[in-house]
Amino acid sequence: MIHQAVILAGGKGTRLGKLTEAMPKPVLPVGGDPFINYLIWNLTRYGVTDIVISSGYHHEQLVSILDCHPVSGVDIRFVQESTPLGTGGGLRNCLSILDDQFFVLNGDSIFDLNYHDLAKRAGSGAAIGLRRVDDTARYGRVEVTDDLATSFREKGESGPGFINSGIYCLTKAIVEDMPDGESSLECDLFPRLAAQKQLGAGQYTGFFIDIGIPEDFNRAQESVPAWKRMAASSEME
Template identity: 30%
Template sequence: MMKAVILAGGEGKRLRPYTISVAKPMVPILNKPILEYSINLLRSYGIRDILITTCYKSNTIKEYFGNGSRFNVNITYLEERKPLGTAGGVFLAKHLLEEPFLVLSGDAFTNIPIDQVIHFHQSKKAAMTLVSKEVPDPREYGICYTNQSRKLTGFTEKPSSWKGNEVNTGVYVIEPFLLQKYFRKGALDFSHDLIPSLLHNNEEVYVFKTNAYWRDIGNPEEYKRAREDLMRGQFAPETAPAAGKTETAVLDPFITRVQVACPKVKKPFVVAKLLETESVPFKDEQEFKIEHRDGGWTRIVSDPDRGFVIYSKADRRNLARELARYYGKKIKTWQKV
């Protein structure tokens, strides 16, 4: 099976304050780093040899994942002393990438069907395959333009004006000869440097368009949306779809969401009461999970701007609502003490 490279060296300035103490891919969603979702996704498709580019706060990644054995994968770290862009570290590791390989952005929250992407790449005999997705607002991404055979004919990074909304997700399958042919030392970016060069030289670059879940966790707003998507059941992580099934996750009808306002000064007291009265494992002060004896769970998320968001799941819709309201009332009571 091919190797994968996860790009995890970015500083994540737009995602502050979450990235002040950890690398951007280590920001948690339901007590699990974003990077762990990516590793589990790769493993679910049989990819166990993983290279991770690191730079900013690299120790937070290495201390958590180690050599990967705890996650049933083999991890090699590509340490960058200074930022080398999205592609610079990959080019320096060309001696480790002698077969076609997959590239995945470390801040991507996705369940893209990797097996379908690889099959598409092989069927097109592509030098490089980009994975794309239609989004409502493409201004922060690179827009892909293709012909009828899905060959890339144009690419515009973060346009001020545009046509179309099919954007680059930062997921690629790459043939190793490109690392030799276009090699150069120093900072290098896939979108700004490599892809334009490939287009200029009419290389065989194709675009696989997906309907799978994908969200770029690049700023606090997208981060919050990703957490809420997972809570609502709109994202099914780590699942290689069975034959005949669609890529799109199904909304779980028995998850109820309740929002409770809470002044920031009262939040530490509410968190303390949660830890004390509900025996919640202390992992992340932003998210808590309470398992229910009769099945199901309640997750309570501390939202920096909106107090607390409560999600309850149960085998009956009415029970889910009752559980969410129950914890909502508790939080309101704790604020008044």
């Protein structure tokens, strides 16, 4: 059983304009609660109680808002980056407090997948959660063969396919091999693991939303609380 998750919350969220001028995207209010609290609540359903938040932009506001909206039953620790490090560098910055195996989540999206199943697909290495969508142009495309992610394509390619959901299962050993400083999980780490046939891929169909653009942030105000009220996903063990 994996009990730890790292939530990447260091980005500026510039596509949301004035909404993120005073606070980081993961704690924007959605249905009356900070968006990130829905991620944390969902993790607790799978036994995750140790939450590490990799922060940067508006760190103080992030801490203050979460202090005012606590989630019971979890231990939350913050690791602040002094300069922007990207998703890979932000994770590497948390190295000293990582468990041997843990989940990683982007702080601006929700995907209702089965974390236990994702962990099985990782084995003693790495796995990525994938979501099939009608048009991959906004997200980029992930190619899959025999339950392994084999390649990653840039944004802009239209048509149906699998996208990176922003949820991963990784090991501390993998993070130890990453370079210090700025790097990207999506551009630097995952293509390398895929080329080595070391990146498991789980394909899931649960609720998914990314609040990175105003249209989806507005849609989240009703759809995210409605998702939380629903029964557990059929993919949940």
